[in-house]
Amino acid sequence: MKYSDSLEFEKFKEIADSEFTSLFAKKRLSSLHPENNLRKIKEKQKLLGETLTIREILKITLPDDSAYHEFYYRLKDPYASFMVEDIGKFRDFHKEVSELKKTLIECDNVVVLRDILKNMFSLSGLIETIDKKVTHDCKVKDSATPELKKIRSSLKTTRQRLIESLNKLMFGKNSDKFVQEQVIKEIKGRFVIPVKSNFRQYFSGVVYSSSNTGQTLYVEPTAVIDLNNDFEDLKSRESDEVYKILRMLLDAIKSHIYEVTTTVNAYSDFAYYFEMARFYKNKMYTFPEFGEDVIFDSVHHPLIYLLKGDKSVPTDFELRHENDLVVITGPNTGGKTAALKSVGLNCIISKCGLPVFAKALKMTDFHSVFADIGDKQSLILDLSTFSSHMLNIK
Secondary structure: OOOOHHHOHHHHHHHHHHHOOOHHHHHHHHOOOOOOOHHHHHHHHHHHHHHHHHHHHOOOOOOOOHHHHHHHHHHOOOOOOOOHHHHHHHHHHHHHHHHHHHHHHOOOOOOOOHHHHOOOOOOHHHHHHHHHHEOOOOOEOHHHOHHHHHHHHHHHHHHHHHHHHHHHHHOOOOHHHHEOOOOOEEEOOEEEEEEOOOHHHOOOEEEEEEOOOOOOEEEEEHHHHHHHHHHHHHHHHHHHHHHHHHHHHHHHHHHOHHHHHHHHHHHHHHHHHHHHHHHHOOOOOEOOEEEOOEEEEEEOOHHHHHHHHHHOOOEEEEEOOOOOOOOOOOOOOOOHHHHHHHHHHHHHHHOOOOOEOEEEEEEEOOOOOOOOOOOOOEOOOOEOHHHHHHHHHO
16 A cells, blocks of 8 residues: 555554553554455454543553563563563563453453463463562562572671671760761672771771761771671672572573563453544544445544544545546635545554545555545646646656
8 A cells, every 4th residue: 555644644643653651552553554455444443433432441551561571572682681670570570461361261252352362371370480589669578599598697696796886885984075976888789887997996997988077087997807708798699699680581582582472461451442542532533434426415524523523524525336536626825735634544454454534434445545635746847737647657
């Protein structure tokens, strides 16, 4: 199908896009194009028609797929890095998709949409594996592996010993003479206490930082250096173990890449129809009928209708199958161009399987739509308005 920018099909898509929230649906919309297969057109009409009905029956919403959308496309990048939060996004999104599918499958009014829903995999085994290792707030569980459980137990014990040792110093004899504030800080992974500049009269230690005024020094007492070293080593081991768990979970996800991709594609299709149904809600619309004639019964120019609503003036138009030419005449600013564009754009929208803003519309399944609208005259090329049009349709 060939048509020029003058029919503004891309503008129609931009307006629809502005009302879509799902990034996957937006991606489907961006690739929307007229079909040259009448069977496919009617399939799309049925899918959208059923979705329009379902929206009125079921109080369902789409998952917020913005975070998952970014993760999904990074998943295909062999050089991308991931965090535990990404695994949580994956789990939460696919749980919501499974719940959405379950709700729809249980509805007797869902018939043609089942062809889409059957391609949404639950990934229950994979989700269960992630649940065993990642908390609801996207933290790796202590029980994720025996080694991590052992490391975190040691971390807890070492931290407690550090706190006890530092508290003894802060609240001990003469502490008021050198302690600036009775609070334990963590600087560069080391536990320190804020003291006055005269602290060396009372204990030895390593200065890690100071306040802007220089009146407060953040010092690691010599007595806890070994404990701090142990704690730092345990934190490093914890980080390594968490990385191993993350790597294992990512490998598990990638081993199910077929099911993941198939599910995302099916979800994208449903999200597109769901968002498009919301786009048409509370608007006057009808699905076109395809036959031998072109009959416009109070058909609005889509862009004008979306801009002006009920103030839009519809067009009545007929082109019977025994005719192949229509001449439109009228005064300047009489609506000739708008009528031409309305016929062309509504034809394209119809062949996308979408409704039109009209009382009724019968449409021929044209194989191609050609449009040359506007003044293309060029003084440089010595083209008049007429000759420029002739050149375009040559």
